[in-house]
Amino acid sequence: MTINGRDHRIDFFRGLALIFIFWDHIPHNPLAELTVRNFGFSxxxxxxxxxxxxAAVLAYGKIAQRDGLLIAGVKILRRAWVLYVVHIFLxxxxxxxxFFANSHVETRDxxxxxxxxxxLSNPQQALTDELLLRFKPNLMDPLPLYIVLLLGLPLVLPLLLRKARYVVALSFALYLMAPVWNFAAQEGGVWFFNPMAWQFLFVLGGAAALHGQQIKAPETRPLWHQTLFISAVVYLLLTGLLALSWKWxxxxxxxxPLWLGEYLYPISKTNLSPVRLLHFLALAxxxxxxxxxxxxxxxxxxxxTCRMGRYSLEVFCLGVILAPLADMLNALxxxxxxxxxxxxxxxxxIMAVLAAWLDWNKRLAQPAR
Incomplete structure (x- = not known):
């Protein structure tokens, strides 16, 4: 399969997700009421x-087709190493x-x-756990997850480029094992984002990227005559109403109904509960x-927003730093x-300004034609 250019809608929604993540990470933030988590399960x-x-499958799939799978694998592992170093520094x-903010805020710890x-209670073990990706304070969970997912990409990319359905099937089997298999975290805990569960969503994203590259006959039926589309809309409406009802x-x-509540709750984010997964897939x-x-x-x-999505790593890291600063400013x-x-x-x-600066710096570094 030949991989073509990027879809800028991906950059836009990736940038929008970064804004939502930042807003959701600021306690008592009124704008967090506008993010997607308030209108459904995901x-x-x-x-x-x-x-x-x-984005990863589009980028590294193109490299694999141009330079070979070995070069693509090396670049993926190099990217994972960069993310690991960034995680430690961040x-x-x-x-x-x-610690600085806590010394200036008297109303909260x-x-x-x-x-x-x-x-503070066990610094030596915490430093060891940090190097092993087991010490993950609040806000830091997505980056170790992404590192692990990238480390697994060279193993599945060759088959994903040829027989994506087999990779999706294997990934789904791992997803089913998620409730009984998670990575260890500090103090006997487990990862908040279970890689065994969330890898399925990562693989689905890669498969969707490859599926989008295929030449398909355009759908001529109106959307309201397409059963799958109507089913997705109905599910989004029902789950949206249910999510809104949580406020009351x-x-x-x-x-x-009592029986439905017993079946539905708790809606696990750690193991990517099927109703969360289905909600996101319907939304997408x-x-x-x-x-x-x-x-x-x-x-x-x-x-x-597209520019922020193109520099998602840098913008995400800045958002992690800005969230506690915004919380401190609010408390003061x-x-x-x-x-x-x-x-x-x-x-x-500020996140948008960073993305603009990175884009400008990248254009300056390009050789003149």
Whole structure:
């Protein structure tokens, strides 16, 4: 299969997921009420992992076709090593920021909220666990997951490029084992994002990227005549209403049958509960059907968001650093709504400025023609 150019809608939704992740990581942030997690079972994490798989297979699949699988594998492993080094450095920076912020905020214990108490109580073991990707304070979970997923990509990329359905089937089998198989974390815990479960979403993203490269006859039936599309929309509406009902527990208890609640809850994020997975897949399908690849990507907001998506690693790391700083600013400001909105918007703006600077720097580094 020949892999062609990138779909800029992927950059846009990846950048949007980074904004949502940043907003969701700021406690008591009013703008977090606008993120996707409030309107269904899945959240921005699913978007990020799926599109990470999509982008990785497009990029390294193209390298494999041009330079061979060995070169592609080496570049994947080199990228994973860079991410590992970034993870170690980012954790050190995050701890420094949180300890600094905690010394200036009297109303809350930010060290405890960020999960850094383990480092204070057992620093030597915490440093060892950090090197082994077992010490992951709040905000740090996605990066170790991505490292592990990249490490597995050279093993599946050759077959994925030729027989994607077999890789998806094997990945689904691993997903079914997720409830009984997870990686160890600090103090006898397990990873918040179970790689055995989330690898399935990463592989689905890669398979979707390859499927999108195939030449297909356009669908002529209107969307409202397509059974799969209607089913996805109905599921999104029902789960959206249910998610909204969580804000009013009495209403939720009144409309939720006891037997259904026992079956449905808890909706595990760690093991990527099937209802979460199905919600994301329905959302991705409806968006792919309804959002065209057209001129809307040229408006100012879309261009900034696409740029953030293209530099997702750098922007994500900056968001991890900015979230506790925004939390500190809000606490010092008395947790007023105006301050909370200002800090959330300012943080997203700083992330956009970083992406613009990286894009400008990249263009400067390109040789003149």
């Amino acid at each position: 959240d921005a994490a699913e978007i990020f992992v799926f599109l990470a798989g999509y 954790l050190a920076v995050l701890m420094g920021i949180v 930010l060290v405890q909220e960020m999960g850094l108490q383990y480092f 527990p009495q209403l939720h208890d009144a409309v939720m 399908y409806v968006v792919a059907k309804c959002v065209p690849h057209s001129a809307w990507l040229n408006n100012w907001f879309a261009r900034q 400001g008395g947790d007023r709504v105006v301050m909370q909105v200002f800090s959330a918007l300012m943080g997203a703006g």
